[in-house]
Amino acid sequence: MEFFIQQTAAGLTSGAIYACVALGLVMIYVSTDHINFAQGEMAMFATYIAWMLIDAGVPFWLAFGLTALIAFVGGLLIQRFILKPLETAPVLALVVCFIALLSIFNALAGMIWSYTIKQFPSPFPQYDISGHGLVSVQQLGVVAVTLVMLGILTVFFRYTTLGLAMRAAAQNASSARLMGVRVSWMLALGWGLAAAIGSIAGMLVAPIVFLDPNMMTGILVYGFAGALVGGIGNPMGAVAGGFIVGVLENLVGSYIIGNELKLTFALVVVVGVLILKPAGLFGQIIVKRV
Amino acid sequence: MAALSKSWATKSGFGWMAIVFWALLAVLPLIGFIHEDPSFDYYMFMGQSMLIYGIAVLGLNLLIGFNGQISLGHSAFFAVGAYTTAILMNFAGIPYWATIPIAGLVCFGAGFLFGFPALKLEGHYLALATFTLAIAVPQLLKYKAIAGWTGGVGGVLLDKPDPPFDLPLSADQFLYYLCLIVAMAMFWIVFNLLRGRSGRAMMAIRDHAMAAGTMGIDTGLYKTLTFGISAAITGVAGALSAITVAYVAPDSFTLQLSVSFLVGLVIGGIASLPGCLVGGAFIVLVQNSSQSISDWMKVTFALRYDVPAWAIYGILLLVLMYFMPSGLMGGATALKEKLFGRSAKDDAASDSATVRSSHGD
Numbered sequence: 001m002e003f004f005i006q007q008t009a010a011g012l013t014s015g016a017i018y019a020c021v022a023l024g025l026v027m028i029y030v031s032t033d034h035i036n037f038a039q040g041e042m043a044m045f046a047t048y049i050a051w052m053l054i055d056a057g058v059p060f061w062l063a064f065g066l067t068a069l070i071a072f073v074g075g076l077l078i079q080r081f082i083l084k085p086l087e088t089a090p091v092l093a094l095v096v097c098f099i100a101l102l103s104i105f106n107a108l109a110g111m112i113w114s115y116t117i118k119q120f121p122s123p124f125p126q127y128d129i130s131g132h133g134l135v136s137v138q139q140l141g142v143v144a145v146t147l148v149m150l151g152i153l154t155v156f157f158r159y160t161t162l163g164l165a166m167r168a169a170a171q172n173a174s175s176a177r178l179m180g181v182r183v184s185w186m187l188a189l190g191w192g193l194a195a196a197i198g199s200i201a202g203m204l205v206a207p208i209v210f211l212d213p214n215m216m217t218g219i220l221v222y223g224f225a226g227a228l229v230g231g232i233g234n235p236m237g238a239v240a241g242g243f244i245v246g247v248l249e250n251l252v253g254s255y256i257i258g259n260e261l262k263l264t265f266a267l268v269v270v271v272g273v274l275i276l277k278p279a280g281l282f283g284q285i286i287v288k289r290v
Numbered sequence: 291m292a293a294l295s296k297s298w299a300t301k302s303g304f305g306w307m308a309i310v311f312w313a314l315l316a317v318l319p320l321i322g323f324i325h326e327d328p329s330f331d332y333y334m335f336m337g338q339s340m341l342i343y344g345i346a347v348l349g350l351n352l353l354i355g356f357n358g359q360i361s362l363g364h365s366a367f368f369a370v371g372a373y374t375t376a377i378l379m380n381f382a383g384i385p386y387w388a389t390i391p392i393a394g395l396v397c398f399g400a401g402f403l404f405g406f407p408a409l410k411l412e413g414h415y416l417a418l419a420t421f422t423l424a425i426a427v428p429q430l431l432k433y434k435a436i437a438g439w440t441g442g443v444g445g446v447l448l449d450k451p452d453p454p455f456d457l458p459l460s461a462d463q464f465l466y467y468l469c470l471i472v473a474m475a476m477f478w479i480v481f482n483l484l485r486g487r488s489g490r491a492m493m494a495i496r497d498h499a500m501a502a503g504t505m506g507i508d509t510g511l512y513k514t515l516t517f518g519i520s521a522a523i524t525g526v527a528g529a530l531s532a533i534t535v536a537y538v539a540p541d542s543f544t545l546q547l548s549v550s551f552l553v554g555l556v557i558g559g560i561a562s563l564p565g566c567l568v569g570g571a572f573i574v575l576v577q578n579s580s581q582s583i584s585d586w587m588k589v590t591f592a593l594r595y596d597v598p599a600w601a602i603y604g605i606l607l608l609v610l611m612y613f614m615p616s617g618l619m620g621g622a623t624a625l626k627e628k629l630f631g632r633s634a635k636d637d638a639a640s641d642s643a644t645v646r647s648s649h650g651d
Contacts (some may be wrong), residue, residue: 035414037362037421085612091413095360096556096607099549103604111595217545221425224418260433267426271419275407278415 007250013139013208014222015246016146020201021216021223022230022238023150024194029232031170031190032083034094038101039198040220042078044213045105046071046199047206048113051120060123064203068196075195079188087184109213122207142204149200150239153193157235166190218263222249225269230282237282244281245269308564315470319463334462336574338534341469342527344570345476347554348563349523352480355561356489357516358496359408362548363420366427367397367521369543371528373431376446376538377439386451386533390472393529394522401521405514424545431540445539448532465534472530473567476523481563483519492516524551546600550577553603556610559619568618576602 021039028036036042046067053063078101086093124141157163168176169186177183201223202216209215222245230241249266253259319334327333350364374393378384384392404423408416432443440446453464483489491512494502503509532538554573558565576583580599587597614621 033414035418037417082608089611091417092354092360092560093611095362095414095417096552096611099362099552100604100607100611103549103600103607107598107601107604110598111601217425221422224422228418260429263426263429267422270422271407274415274419275410278410 003254004251007254008247009135009139011247011250012243013142013246014250015226015243016143017201017205017208017219017242018222018226018246019146019239019242020149020197020204021219022227022242023153023235024198024201025223025227026232026235026238027190027194027197029227030235031166031187034098035224035232036194037095037098037220038105039194039223040216041102041105041109042071042075042195043198043202044216045109046074046195047120047202047211047215048109050199050203051113051118051206051211054121060121064123064200067199067203071199072192072196074192076188076192078195079191083191084184084188087187106213113213115213118211120203120206120211138207145200145204146239149197150235153197153235162189218266221263221266221270222246225266225273228270228273231279234282240282311564312470312474316467319459319466331460331462334460334466335534336578337466338462338469338530339574340567340571341466341473342530342534342570343550343554343573344567345469345473345530346524346527346551347558347569347573348476348480348566349520349525349527350551350555351558351561351563351566352483352492352523353516353520354555356484356496357492357513357520358499359513359517360413360417361420361517361520362417362545362552363404363423363427364521364524364551365543365545365547366420366423367401367524368528368531368547368551369427369431369538369540370400370521371397371525372532372538372543373440373446373528374525375529375532376448379448379532380446381439387468389533390526390529394526397525397528398518398522400525402514402518404521405517408517409510409513420548421545424548428540428544431543440540441538443540445537448536448538450536451533469530469534472526476526477563477566480523484563488512488515549600549603553607556607557618559621562619565619572618576606 021043024039024043025036028034028039049070050063050067053066054060058066082097082101083094086097122138124136124138157167165176165181166186166189168179169181169183170190173183176186201219205219206215209219223242226242226245227238228241229244230237230239232238245266248269249262252265253262257265318337321330346364346368349367350361353359353361353364371393374396375386375389378389378392379386404420408419411419431440433440434442450461451465452461453459457464459467484492491502491507494505494507495509495512499509550573553576554566554569556569557572558567558569577599580597580602583602584597587593588595
């Protein structure tokens with residue numbers, strides 16, 4: 001039983017990180033209908049920036065905020081300069097473009113910071129609070145940051161004019177445009193937010209998996225799985241999906257298939273959800289008009 | 291219809307230009323007899339790799355360019371082909387040449403099976419599912435329970451075959467011919483497939499799946515079949531790579547391999563058959579000269595760091611998407627039209643469908 005609780009807690013921690021990645025994916029999906037394959041590498045790149053800041057003596061939480069801000073601006077610029085010209089391009093061109101971004105960020109990080117593994121400091125102390133080695137402050141902290149972020153986003157989208165404008169642009173671009181919403185800029189904002197959320201995921205996961213240019217590849221796949229389980233058009237669903245996938249991954253890994261097939265498990269989840277329930281658990285079924 | 295097949299014959303590779311081209315490729319190794327060069331075998335090895343990548347890109351092109359299904363997971367089928375050959379040669383004692391068709395069949399099965407779930411997926415979602423496949427495969431190959439066959443992390447070492455019948459060729463010259471013959475066979479198969487009824491069905495599905503369905507095309511069957519054939523061709527390339535490199539290891543079949551296929555596809559030109567070979571050659575050239583490209587870039591742009599091949603691939607993909615979405619072959623056609631003033635209509639522009647104009651939603 002103790003082992004079970006321990007694994008579930010660990011699952012919730014990684015679930016929180018998958019939830020962040022999933023949230024970033026949903027941000028971009030909701031505003032542009034695209035699936036951003038470069039999400040993981042963008043997050044990794046931002047985490048390196050945080051590492052540099054901390055290395056230069058900036059306190060952790062200040063570096064945390066600064067990095068999120070830098071990532072936000074970076075995401076905005078990527079949308080403005082690289083993706084805007086392709087707004088009407090077919091899917092293949094976009095997929096190629098995302099893969100190109102993925103390659104470039106991975107290579108850039110390797111170029112600038114080398115492929116050797118780096119330690120990333122954790123803002124949370126390691127000791128456990130239950131006294132049985134079950135739940136550590138680190139784990140609680142990661143989950144808390146994710147939930148706070150979700151709260152802020154919910155408030156932003158529900159109760160601010162800008163959030164409403166972004167939702168309008170995503171739901172019906174032409175009507176939103178007639179109402180005076182600058183749709184193209186809303187998409188850029190969506191990208192910026194996604195990049196910022198991604199960077200937070202990167203900074204939360206880096207203390208656990210260590211920092212290296214390939215650290216996000218597997219996590220991105222779980223993020224995809226989480227987003228799909230929850231319904232890729234639904235932020236709340238994505239967070240729930242991320243937690244579900246995290247817990248399932250850990251339990252299935254420790255009881256059934258072992259750690260070596262975890263990515264295969266993610267593949268099964270992705271393909272399974274896409275086939276059996278493409279809308280996810282909390283997503284809306286979209287009927288296409290022909 | 292006659293006009294169509296005529297334009298196909300001249301444009302897609304099996305007219306007289308194609309014969310000259312393949313003949314040139316066949317003569318190349320003979321240079322080794324006239325011109326003594328200690329690194330000639332290495333050039334032959336590069337030639338083999340170019341042909342192998344060309345075949346792999348051909349498989350991917352059949353799927354993406356002619357059927358409109360996006361795959362980022364073809365490294366997985368390449369891996370299945372390579373491992374099939376390695377395991378058959380090592381444990382079943384089957385001669386290397388006989389493993390190639392078996393690898394093709396196994397990959398056809400794998401691709402066909404993966405094609406079923408892929409049926410329900412389109413565009414981004416299919417890209418996503420195949421992306422996951424590409425990421426999962428290296429880990430799966432390292433799995434302990436099958437390490438007895440796959441060699442786990444270490445992979446499998448194979449023997450490089452010697453030329454048969456006492457042919458006066460070096461091992462690498464012979465392997466080059468092996469790759470060339472297989473490549474010709476694959477291009478011939480795809481060329482004929484596309485020229486006929488099935489090819490038209492595939493392209494109709496790419497251009498408008500629903501319209502194709504109402505015309506009586508069994509879209510589901512054709513899509514899964516195309517997935518299977520595409521995987522089989524890429525798997526054959528994988529088998530050849532296992533034979534020529536004489537070694538397979540899980541970490542050579544990562545997402546990066548899929549990305550390099552994609553680069554080859556985009557460089558050569560989507561839905562262009564000769565473009566596949568151009569793309570294959572290009573991949574090998576970039577891989578081999580990434581150090582010198584990196585040095586050149588360091589000097590030209592005053593960079594402080596080495597530029598890895600990934601970055602070069604990425605930048606190329608972006609640049610091509612903006613400036614030459616139909617690849618080198620498409621760019622060459624456009625240039626020819628500009629110079630000789632041929633109207634685009636004669637050229638049945640639809641069959642060299644560009645990224646921008648094909649399967650838009």
